[in-house]
Amino acid sequence: MFLFQLSSHTNTAGGPAGGAGPDGLILVGELLVVTAYLIVAGVLFYLALKRDDKERRRVMLLFGFIGLMGGAVHLLNIWGGPAAGDAQLILRLIFGVLALIAAIRLFKAIPGLLAIPSLNQLTRANSKLQEQVEERKKAEAALRETQQELEQRVRERSAQAITANRELEREIENRKKTERRLISTNYELIKKNADLDDFVYYASRDLKGPVLNVAGLVEAIREELPTDNPELGQLFAHLDDSVARINRKLNNLAEVSRIQKPISEEQLGMVSLTEVLDQVKESLREPLQDSGALLRADFTAMPEIYFSRDNLISLLNNLISNSIKYREPQRPLHIFLSSELQDRYAVLKVQDNGIGMDLNRYGQQLFSLFRRFHDHVEGSGIGLYIIKRIMDNNNGKIEVQSVLGEGTTFLLYFVHHEQHTGARV
Amino acid sequence: MKKLKGILLIDDDDTNNFLNHRLLTRMQVAEKIREFRNGKQAFDYLYNISQGHYDTASSEYFKPALILLDINMPVMDGFEFLSLFEKLDESFRKDVVLALLTTSEHSQDTERAAASSIAYLTKPLTTEKVQGLLEEHFPEFRS
Known part of the structure; x- marks a missing residue:
């Protein structure tokens, strides 16, 4: 494109350049300006291509377009010179209008551009954010600490609960043991009571026979002995009394054992x-x-x-x-x-x-x-x-x-x- | 006065047998009296007699008219003896009177005795009790 511009410039330079000396200088100046315009437009288009945010891309494209239009107008200066025809004038007008439209479009983009924060703003916002992040970190640290504390407490509580639970289990175990002991003691008592009842019953039953025998033998001896001995009579009276008492006691015991049997x-x-x-x-x-x-x-x-x-x-x-x-x-x-x-x-x-x-x-x-x-x-x-x-x-x-x-x-x-x-x- | 042919005393208590033997001898109510120390000895003796397995010439062997039976005895007690005795021939049993003679006034024992419809006497055996028993079960002793 630059070569074409150069060639076109050389082609057209003949006319005006051939006229006067300052014309040549004007041509060179125009050429430089066109080049600058085109470079600016290229850079802007390149930037627009690379940017990923919509607002800026649009602005870049508009600036690039305006630059391109400016370049084109200056190019028309080089190409046509003052002697250029109506077509050239129309082209200039079109380029100018297009550039104006683009510039007006640019106005519309102002709010969007203003919304884009400046680096300073960003830096400030960033530092603020960093501060916030710091604060968050601190808060998090505090939170973690609290959490750890809480966890520690929970652990302690759990430990206490476990200890208490174990104590409770031990207590339950102890009570169970006591209960078992009580039951076995109770069982033993019932058994002893039954044994005692049995003892009373068998003692009264088995002692009765021998006691009756003694009574019978005392009677037999009395019959065999002479009746005229008062001392013997006294002895027999005591013997009878003793035997009768033993007999009565045994009868009492037998009655006790009898009432202890459940009634049907x-x-x-x-x-x-x-x-x-x-x-x-x-x-x-x-x-x-x-x-x-x-x-x-x-x-x-x-x-x-x-x-x-x-x-x-x-x-x-x-x-x-x-x-x-x-x-x-x-x-x-x-x-x-x-x-x-x-x-x-x-x-x-x-x-x-x-x-x-x-x-x-x-x-x-x-x-x-x-x-x-x-x-x-x-x-x-x-x-x-x-x-x-x-x-x-x-x-x-x-x-x-x-x-x-x-x-x-x-x-x-x-x-x-x-x-x-x-x-x- | 009439006399029973024979009386058996079945009791493990020797002294009691001795006293009862003495009482019955003095009362002169039986021709012969024999003592046994438990139900088994007495039953074996009675079984042999019921089967005729004995020396008829011997005065040691006789069929008793009355049996006085203790309840609590080792080897074979009074009630076991009774249940075996009831298995002997009816013809042999019919003229034998059985009476329980015991210290026990336990209702369990008296009820069992009542159930087997035999006489029940409590120790000690006395002249009156023997007299009452004889009058009740042997017409020849009724006055």
């Missing part, structure tokens, strides 16, 4: 209190007569009780025997039996005017096995124990009221059952 359903039924009392009165006829006891009974409020007949006999037998044993010798013995319904209990009351007892002193041990509080009468210390066991075994209870010197009242509470049906209320 068949033994339970509606039992008439009057009938049972008659039976007991019969078996206690002798002591009742000897003591001159006045025995009255009123079972109209509650004539029957759902219970084991044998047990009821044992209860009345023991209570009436007690009233006889612990009667006040200064006054005639009165025993009064009555029954009534109280809430869910059938209550049997045995009241006497005997010597009474100090419940504050003896109440705690009243129902203990082999506990005795008097020595003026023969007793085994099992009567009240048996009563208590019988009531306990049947979900009942026993209460005692007593005034020293005035008398004693025993209250037996039986679980109440509807008459005849046997259904529990």
Whole structure:
């Protein structure tokens, strides 16, 4: 293109250059200007080609175009000179208009160009950004620190939790062990109780034979010996008494072991209190007569009780025997039996005017096995124990009221059952 | 006074056998009395007699009219003896009276005795108890 311009210039230079000297200089100046314009336009186009942002590319292209137009106008100066025809003038006009259009277009690009930050702005923004980045980094560092702290705390807490958990597990394990120990202790106790029951039963059973033999042998010896020796008579009396006592104790033990056996359903039924009392009165006829006891009974409020007949006999037998044993010798013995319904209990009351007892002193041990509080009468210390066991075994209870010197009242509470049906209320 | 042909005492307690033997001898209620220390010995003896495996000339062997039986004994107890005895011939058993004689007043034992409908006596054996038993089971002793 430059060569063409040169050649075209040489071609056309003949006219004006041939005219005057300054014309040649003008031509060279024009040529330089065209060259500069074209170089500028080329650079701008090149830059527009390389730039990737739309705004600048457009501006570069417009500037390049204007440069190109400028170059073209100056080129027309070289080519045509002052003698150029109308065509040249028209071309100049077109180029000028095009350049103006481009320049006007350039105006439109101003806001876009203004929007493009300057290097200073960028630097400032950059430094600001860097500051922000720094701050972010600091914040991040602080955050990390906090996080680490938190993690540390979480770890510590977890460690604490794990420790606590282990302690808890140990505690649970300990409790389980204790529980197992308790269960085994309980089992042992049940077994020991059963062993004791068995022992009482077998001891009373197996000792009875030899004791009876001794009694029989004492009798046989008595028959073989002369009867006229008073000293022997005294010895035999003591021997008889001792043997009888052993025998009684064994019978008591046998009775204790008997009531410890659970009662079967068949033994339970509606039992008439009057009938049972008659039976007991019969078996206690002798002591009742000897003591001159006045025995009255009123079972109209509650004539029957759902219970084991044998047990009821044992209860009345023991209570009436007690009233006889612990009667006040200064006054005639009165025993009064009555029954009534109280809430869910059938209550049997045995009241006497005997010597009474100090419940504050003896109440705690009243129902203990082999506990005795008097020595003026023969007793085994099992009567009240048996009563208590019988009531306990049947979900009942026993209460005692007593005034020293005035008398004693025993209250037996039986679980109440509807008459005849046997259904529990 | 009439006498039973023979009485067997079955009890592991020698002293008790001795005392009962003495009592029965003094009461003069039996021609012969024999003691056994457990149910097995007594049953073997009775089995031999029921099968005729014995020396009829010997006074050691006799068929008892009454057997007094203890319950608690080693080797074979009273109830085991009873169940075996019931397997012997009806004809052999029909004129033999069995009575339990024991210290046990345990309802379990008395109920079993009642179930097998045999007499039940508690120790010690006395003249009155023997008299009552004889009157109840042997018409010849009723006055």
